[in-house]
Amino acid sequence: MKIAILGGGISGVALARMLAADGHQVTVLERAERPGGLCKSRRYGEFTFDEAGGHILFSKDRTVLDWQLERCGGAAGTVRTERNTKIRWHDRWVPYPFENGIGHLTKAAIVDCLKGYLEAHVQRRLGTPCPANFHDWVVWQMGEGFARHFMVPYNEKIWKRDLRTLSSAWVAGRVPEAPIEDILKSAVGLDTEGYTHQSVFWFPKHGGFEALVQGTVAGGGFRLQTGVAVQRVERHGTGFRVDGEPFDLVVNTVPLPQIEAAFPELPEPIRHDIRALRPISLINVMLGVRLDAPLPNLSWIYLPFAEQGPANRITYFSNYSPHNAPSGHGSFLAEVTHRGELRPDGPWLRSLIQALGKAGILQPEHVVLAEWCNNEFAYIDQDLEFAARIARVRSWWDQSGYITFGRFGRYEYHNSDQCIARAMQVHQHIREIAASGAPARPVFR
Template structure:
């Protein structure tokens, strides 16, 4: 049995539609590198739309910018500082040299950085850290990056070599860096096409085999009893037994759904130590096309009320009516009422709007679980909880179930491994080892992000 709390499957990979505009829960661009996931997408959308892309999907070459100091730069910042004021370019290059010298001298912060700020300083220099990594991540995480551990960055922050950084400083554009240089997206618009296709496949399998249990939506899990191997579903009079349990419930909530008498004190303490970032963003519809041609842009400066802006309709035209636009705007403030006129004026400045008069409508959205916080307590707390879950026969997976930072493909692979575990093809220890090995392995410098 597959149980989903919401009325539709998909979690954060869902879409809203209004007046011809389509909005995902901010950017949900699909990057597939694993052949198993490529085959899965092809099986869910049989046929081909060219170049081996699944039918009904398009492959898009990423257009990403950074807006800083009144200049629109290529992504990533650390490899494309040409165009900034010359004194800032000098500061960034000098910082790069000083960081490499500090590493050669064996200075601890440069050799073995203990927090994300030191990682940025050690890898790119003080200037690049000060003008991009520190302010941008402070806006994104709602905390100073010196409180973040550096482990999560290895795949998701491009690490150009010094030659690339210098080349980008003198105007030789450095593009194609990062794991998401190209992405796939449904041609008809809306990333929810993927989870809906998965749901249809599950329903077809259940219909063909009476022994299979159906998918149940709009059903929350109220309580989990690992000792009795049963769950209490919302609205059900009786408990539902299970042989093996896979959960994608956010990790602290999963622990909270177990009777505290069954949860060892160290596990309860570990769950209490987990932290996360709440999200507030805007769905913005416009009456005219977006003047910028990028798909998303990073905005590190504090004077802007947002840190990232994305344009769905620049990636796939069907995300908005003809000659209109659909955007998402990720806000720095997650608590107060958004100052929409000020936000609109700031969007004009970064070329996401031609004029504030172009706004058709704007919707404020909140997400309780957005990013997992990688602080000093994270690694030990997650290891403690996962070891206990393994011992009681529960597999917790996905971004929030595994309490990690990952891509959609990573979550799909996590689900695949969990399914293999549940069917006896992969034991818990092997799964834990495989996940740890994958997360610890850095990607090549020119292709990671």
């Protein structure tokens, strides 16, 4: 079959590679000059940085993890790291997840957390239903103390909205309930591990996270057209036309609000729903520093409080691979979310660096490089209408004969491994279509 894939992020190129291996004639159309989307990296001299904040290779799915590692050159091409993440809690370093490290808080805060957790635990056992908004979910799941001392300030910093207007649906399955025994142990100073699926991760030795994309494109056997913003997709006989070129099948991975205008047949109410799917954007600040001593052995840290500056997460990026920074130097990524309005300038960058200095993360006078990169589509803004809206949108696509997937192609809060798992599902689905010639059943159920 002749197949067009719109968007050359990891979703698009992973699927293209799988389909090309079956002998299909595959074209990926990518708007940017380089494929990769959110998985792109960039170089400044001998520094390499990821463009959309710190990315790591990990997956609960061994098949997907192996696929990723193979694209990055396997054990020889990657660095394996045991995760060490902390929360900068005022002047203390608290192990992450917060529930597993509360013994490191002040005694008053430990009491707050413990009391709230026990109250919440009892309420849940009494059958208090799971709240629909995120603020109340936090209190329901973890209690008032955890909410006040970490979860609320941290999440307000990321989501930039009152947490009562944010849906709780996105946390389902992402934030497991900490066993009460773990909370009690950590309260008396016995650290527990918390969830372990990210306890080990990998990172490409060279080229940043984008090496995953490069390794997917190299020898992939498909046609990649960059610098092409798709303008018009329409039905044509039993197939489709993309900007005039005929295809048997069209798969979209482009963020839906960036592609809806290209589909003239979209019904107006669905178009309206898609336009309301707003993202949270991310400014990623890339910092190079001169080092007198090696960086602490940290993977990334969380900064929950406003006085720590605008960044919510700092990645110790040169710890991921020694090739991310030149010798005698280290590097950090500082992630700052916004709602489309933030444009950093010199004073803003300097104040962010000063705040990181005050928080004890770096020495401002050692900063030798400070650049930034904006990512318009970074997180999904899940307001209280999101679930109903996205259900209508997905339902239209799933009955249309087109396939759409990807982090913003389907609005699923997916990491790259889950995008690849989705690509595997789509691949299997297209195999079935090719084998039976039958019209497409919905690919995702």
